[in-house]
Amino acid sequence: MSASPQKNSYGTIEEIIGQQPERPLPLINATSSVAEVIDAFITSCHSRLLYVVDDQNKLQGVISLGHLARHIFFHYHDHHVDTRHLISMAVSETAGDLMQRKPLYAELAENVEDVLQRMISHNVKEIPIVDTDHKVKADLTMVDILKQHKARKGSEF
Numbered sequence: 001m002s003a004s005p006q007k008n009s010y011g012t013i014e015e016i017i018g019q020q021p022e023r024p025l026p027l028i029n030a031t032s033s034v035a036e037v038i039d040a041f042i043t044s045c046h047s048r049l050l051y052v053v054d055d056q057n058k059l060q061g062v063i064s065l066g067h068l069a070r071h072i073f074f075h076y077h078d079h080h081v082d083t084r085h086l087i088s089m090a091v092s093e094t095a096g097d098l099m100q101r102k103p104l105y106a107e108l109a110e111n112v113e114d115v116l117q118r119m120i121s122h123n124v125k126e127i128p129i130v131d132t133d134h135k136v137k138a139d140l141t142m143v144d145i146l147k148q149h150k151a152r153k154g155s156e157f
Contacts, residue, residue, distance in 0.1 A: 061099030
């Protein structure tokens with residue numbers, strides 16, 4: 001029988017982010033064109049999300065790679081899909097048009113376990129990290145959490 005997970009054993013998001021090598025954030029401005037959104041995904045080395053920000057880098061929404069693919073390749077999707085939604089996607093011209101407006105995010109001071117629970121509950125594999133002003137400061141992926149878990153547990157699985 002294994003022991004139950006210890007609450008707060010991973011610390012805060014800020015602590016786990018501080019242990020990672022710095023990497024470029026997949027940020028894009030809400031006024032960016034669809035072509036710029038595509039370019040941002042092409043050049044993003046680790047993310048399947050783009051964080052849509054305003055001119056002060058405050059999080060406005062997210063665009064998933066899957067959502068972008070549905071936009072670009074809308075004519076390949078199931079004919080049972082609501083045509084009003086397809087038309088809306090087909091005429092989208094900016095990142096702001098494409099973005100999910102109420103994204104899941106975490107704050108630097110939150111406990112990793114609480115964020116992990118939210119990510120699992122919402123089937124999210126990566127999440128933007130914001131400061132108290134809602135500015136994007138980092139991102140956290142499930143792989144980052146797995147690395148932290150392995151570092152703490154070693155070969156004890």
